[in-house]
Ligand SMILES: [Zn+2]
């Protein structure tokens with residue numbers, strides 16, 4: 619699925635990062651610009667995972683998480699997948 623970006627219908631903030639700054643924030647996964655995966659996972663993404671997306675280590679596309687880092691350390695995504703049960 620595609621990200622559903624947050625829009626403010628009646629924004630009264632004088633300097634809103636979304637309305638005036640053009641910041642893209644997904645209402646579904648909660649990721650902001652720079653943390654956005656290629657496709658939206660459709661569930662809220664924990665801040666640790668968003669940090670890894672930001673760092674370019676992981677991405678979500680074609681219906682699954684893609685780990686880009688080559689290191690062999692246990693990956694937090696394993697725990698995340700198990701915990702959530704909805705992410706394949
Ligand atoms: Zn999203």
Ligand SMILES: [Zn+2]
Pocket residue numbers: 626629630631634635636637638
């Ligand atoms: Zn706004």
